Amino acid sequence: MIRAWLLRDGVEGHEDVPVDQLVDAIDPPKNLLWVDCVDLTDDELESLQSQLKISHLAAEDLRKGGQRTKLEHYPEHYHVAVHDCGLDADDELVTREIDIVFSDGWLLSVRQPSDSSDDPSPFGVEAVTQRFDAERMSEDHVDDEDEGLLVWAFLDVIVDGYFEVNERFDDRLDAVEEIVFSSTRGDDIPKEVFDLRRSMVHFRRAVAPLREVLAAMLRREADCLGDTAIAHLQDVYDHVLRVTDWIESQRDLLTGLLEADLAVISNRLNQVMKRMTSWGAILLGSTLIAGIYGMNFTHMPELNWTFGYPAAIGSMLLLTVGLYVWFSRRGWL
Amino acid sequence: MIRAWLLRDGVEGHEDVPVDQLVDAIDPPKNLLWVDCVDLTDDELESLQSQLKISHLAAEDLRKGGQRTKLEHYPEHYHVAVHDCGLDADDELVTREIDIVFSDGWLLSVRQPSDSSDDPSPFGVEAVTQRFDAERMSEDHVDDEDEGLLVWAFLDVIVDGYFEVNERFDDRLDAVEEIVFSSTRGDDIPKEVFDLRRSMVHFRRAVAPLREVLAAMLRREADCLGDTAIAHLQDVYDHVLRVTDWIESQRDLLTGLLEADLAVISNRLNQVMKRMTSWGAILLGSTLIAGIYGMNFTHMPELNWTFGYPAAIGSMLLLTVGLYVWFSRRGWL
Amino acid sequence: MIRAWLLRDGVEGHEDVPVDQLVDAIDPPKNLLWVDCVDLTDDELESLQSQLKISHLAAEDLRKGGQRTKLEHYPEHYHVAVHDCGLDADDELVTREIDIVFSDGWLLSVRQPSDSSDDPSPFGVEAVTQRFDAERMSEDHVDDEDEGLLVWAFLDVIVDGYFEVNERFDDRLDAVEEIVFSSTRGDDIPKEVFDLRRSMVHFRRAVAPLREVLAAMLRREADCLGDTAIAHLQDVYDHVLRVTDWIESQRDLLTGLLEADLAVISNRLNQVMKRMTSWGAILLGSTLIAGIYGMNFTHMPELNWTFGYPAAIGSMLLLTVGLYVWFSRRGWL
């Protein structure tokens, strides 16, 4: 599905443009044509490609999706691929690729389908529109740089979503930490830790290349962005640095948690072994006493004592209590 | 075996060229001579070397094979060594070295034998020809840059094969993960993990240097490639980045899986030890009771009770049930 | 709460300035206006923004806080975000963000609330004032560079606080080390180690980017700092390098401690298992002897010997002593 709007300089609001008359609406210094697509069919793509003169290599990327986060220069336009990230109901990472192709006077945003069939919150352009309009109406806005501001609005919304993912990771790290160091721990920590690790690895793969993309923009490699947009993108760049710093910390802590978990398990095994040894000694000691008085020697004076039996039981109890105290004191029980 | 074709500018299709008349066919600005060899003999190589004026150092490389992925500059030509990768029936990595020597007007491709005696799918030039012809016939094609396009066709086919290897690795990672966290796990996980790791290490060694090779081409260090080819190679470069990113993630996850596996094993050992301790205590406790009433004291009133025997058996059962419940509640059984 | 002082060149001491007449006090080559805020309200921020002409992106950062350590260039001013660090009563890391916005003639310091609700020592400007005044009154002071000196005073006080955190980490590392290698060790080492690790990870995240901030200042990217301040900041830069070196060493040692701890636990487990095996053999051996003489064969000559019983007990003792000596010699007991 394609929708297209014309944004006239100095005029508030968006004008709808028929999808097959895009070329007429492009008028670089004055207006911005924004074409937004979702569930793009091959026919639609072909129409866009011929109208907007998109390179056939870029068009191929738009058709297939599955691009890595990148900024590519084509003679006639730029192509930015980014990934909106979120977590689904099972806390698995969901990524939604957004391809932004732009040049002087027009911007094409293609929202690729999410990589999870059961995506709880697909990417919506409303947040982008809202942020873009707000900035466009602010006083220090320069009219002919709307392309850059729209790119910024997309990136800003997407990167804001990264912080939520980070926060959710923090919550899960806290949960795992609590279980690792609690005395009533379950046995499914390795699975928890590994799931979290996988999410982090995938998240990092989506986010990390965005640093280079933004650095290239800040070096003004894409010349149609404009000064205001660059200043705003500096802010997004800073956010991306925070996100990647945060992921690194979280990965570090996760590794630390798994190591701590192994140490905790080893400690408990030691504890179990000591307890086992202690109780084994106590029970075997008493069994030995019983065994001794079960021998069939003719001359065993104790057997005929009136209090022989209570004495034997008593010595068993004494041994049990004695060993119990001794092992307790050494911390084995 | 050598085959040679002449590709005339503006003319569709390939013309066969006799192998001993290669020199006559070289006419840089107009045509492209493509020589393709497989199972190259020393005589054939000598003939090629003298006809195409290949440096004797490069000829030595072609003869011996076993080159690392690289781009080398010689005064008269360039030499690119790449490795086509695949997996054999046992999921072991198979690499097939392809050496491409090219200069203005001619390109020599030498397909070295695969490093596995039992290669399921040797590299075929058909895919290269097909992709090259398609691009050559496209409208925005410039005739005198066919050398670069042919280099691109080779690299594009080879790098596409890398994604299949990556996907197979992902499948195997999923399989290992399922076994690690399943309750009916086998004991051969370390071997599985190590085999996978070795394949990844070898794959990485073949793929990683391709980044530098392509970066050098994009910096136009090989001056006979042409603008169209450079634009296409940018795409291949991007694919190689995706492949290497992917390998890194997979290595990371594999390490995580082995660590998780160790934690799972430790957990199970703990569980086995607790169960062992519990059953030991239950059985030894009953044995002790039996031992006590096996003592031969003259004065043991219980021995003469009518219900002494059932009482003893009962106390054993009671102890067993009591300890069983107690240990179960603590999660030891 | 906002307070503002005017520092006239060549005049000792600070003059109070009404908060709504800041603009009049700015007179770049001659004076320095220092505005210090704590618990900034939105109204106060708006007033400052309009008076000092702060960029609305920077104002947004000041309002929200939670910035990463950074130096940002705006057309009209610079923005430095740093974090004062300390440890609370539970030895958890507390960070207090300080935002410094400065330009020719004025400096605004915003002290954000601490990230711990129970901060034992909130950041006070007194130390900054004192250090700044001392340097300002020194003989080799150049009057029109007060902005840079004030920035330096802030950073110097904050970085000095980092050393205290490092020293506390060293103390805790020593404490953990003593426990790991002591014979009466507790079981809570993994928790200790992990807590320490988390503090270090967070500390590092706050401190590490300060290197780049200072390097940028030393490269004179902020042109209103002045030569004296640059020379002083070189000193702070050196301190930050020492702090980050120190953290790296501490992280390295912490990792080493956890690994050593695992090895120690494994050694002890081995020791426990050997002791268990030894005592098991001793007790089971004696039990076997008792069992043998508890058999009911008609023809067992020893049973009728006068000294049969003492002999059996004696052989048990002999076995016990013999095995005890044997196992002791092998270091199993």
Next chain:
Amino acid sequence: MIRAWLLRDGVEGHEDVPVDQLVDAIDPPKNLLWVDCVDLTDDELESLQSQLKISHLAAEDLRKGGQRTKLEHYPEHYHVAVHDCGLDADDELVTREIDIVFSDGWLLSVRQPSDSSDDPSPFGVEAVTQRFDAERMSEDHVDDEDEGLLVWAFLDVIVDGYFEVNERFDDRLDAVEEIVFSSTRGDDIPKEVFDLRRSMVHFRRAVAPLREVLAAMLRREADCLGDTAIAHLQDVYDHVLRVTDWIESQRDLLTGLLEADLAVISNRLNQVMKRMTSWGAILLGSTLIAGIYGMNFTHMPELNWTFGYPAAIGSMLLLTVGLYVWFSRRGWL
């Protein structure tokens, strides 16, 4: 022992030069004087130093040996230190330092003693001479660049030896791998792995800096090498990259093997514990039955049954078989 040859341009073969008349033989544009030493005495060194005008710092290096792989520039000459590597009978790494000092018109090669007293194959100059002569007699040889070609011949022979070391490492890795995953594994794997690791660490220390040495030569920092030599050294550089890549892969696999070994050991420990628990339960169960019928109660009807004894034995057998089947099915036996 010193030997010196004069190589006249355009003349095949070497001319002997008296060791005390070296100066007369140096005639840069035309000839090359090659001085080769082994077991250099202090007197000989002094004579060489004064005749060839070797810097006293370089002379000190030649006398003491133990240099790291490096290229050093002196005003009058260059000094290259490399290490020929091999493996002795116990598969321990042997390094033999070769110092090459060269300038326009002369080259001095000093073969330092091997670092192993029992070196199976000391470095011989014959291979160098042979390779140098072959290249010198080839058609595309330029006469006045013999210095560079001789340097190349040394490095080429040495680097070729590295591949043999790498191959031997591969063989040993395969051997260790086979043992780790075989069911009849020995216990000396950690020692094997550590020995291999140590050899790799030392090998890497000798080889890795050669990359920088060659890169410096390729950047033409040593100006007397000549174009042909540079082209040949490019080939050696490529070999060194292959060697270092290979070492990295081998280190990676070795780490993987040790981790796999730990996982295998843990698996086996788990298996042993389960078997132990199973047999313990079987034996203790039967012992308990025996204990029950060893009790001395007056009223134990089974004791007087005719088939009481066979029934007891039968129940023991039943219990044994039952538990055996049950544990086998669960994979504990």
Next chain:
Amino acid sequence: MIRAWLLRDGVEGHEDVPVDQLVDAIDPPKNLLWVDCVDLTDDELESLQSQLKISHLAAEDLRKGGQRTKLEHYPEHYHVAVHDCGLDADDELVTREIDIVFSDGWLLSVRQPSDSSDDPSPFGVEAVTQRFDAERMSEDHVDDEDEGLLVWAFLDVIVDGYFEVNERFDDRLDAVEEIVFSSTRGDDIPKEVFDLRRSMVHFRRAVAPLREVLAAMLRREADCLGDTAIAHLQDVYDHVLRVTDWIESQRDLLTGLLEADLAVISNRLNQVMKRMTSWGAILLGSTLIAGIYGMNFTHMPELNWTFGYPAAIGSMLLLTVGLYVWFSRRGWL
């Protein structure tokens, strides 16, 4: 304590200079004034500061000590801080900070107190004097570069000391290795390994920044050093590279040793468990036989056999021998 010498160009030997007349002795192109201090008091420092015009930031560093290894540029002079390293009687690392402040015509060396109260070999200037004099008297010495040579003499003596530390580390690594793989190993390996690791971490922290210090000098950032000194410092730089390479290798081997140790411990635990299981089965088997013939059934024909008792004992022995052989063959005993 301060001592000062004047070194006149072309004149051998040192002339004493009164400590309060340093200024008169400074005469850059001709002479070198060397001031050496140990246990510097605040008064002495103040006198030096005013006489030599030392920056108050540098003076503060000299007073407090505890600097990181660095080279700092001040308008009037340079400041180099290095650390002489050694090992005390307990093999703990001792560092002794040496601060060298120099400019055209004078050099001030401040020997800070050692960081260990019980330093076996404090840094002595004698070695420096000796090396400096030897080089100063050599023939290729240029008179007006004495400042650089003195800096070199200090660094050369200090770096030579590093090799001794490295060698001691190698000895200790060998000792630990021998214990790890010996059969009569002690249990204190983790402590040994950790102590060694800590020493290495601290050593590395002292040595590693020296690379940058020397690289800066070789880039001639300190312009009063002179060509001869630069050539000599190249040699020191090379030594520092060797030292840091060596530390890296040692750290690598140490990590390898700890991992090998864990694998060895795991192997031994496996061995102990197998032995325990074997002996448990042997003893419990015999106990079961004894238990069976201890049952009180009326009809147990074996009990009345004449050779019943010896047969029972014999079957116990048979079982013991049989199991012993069986377990031995499987390598469990």
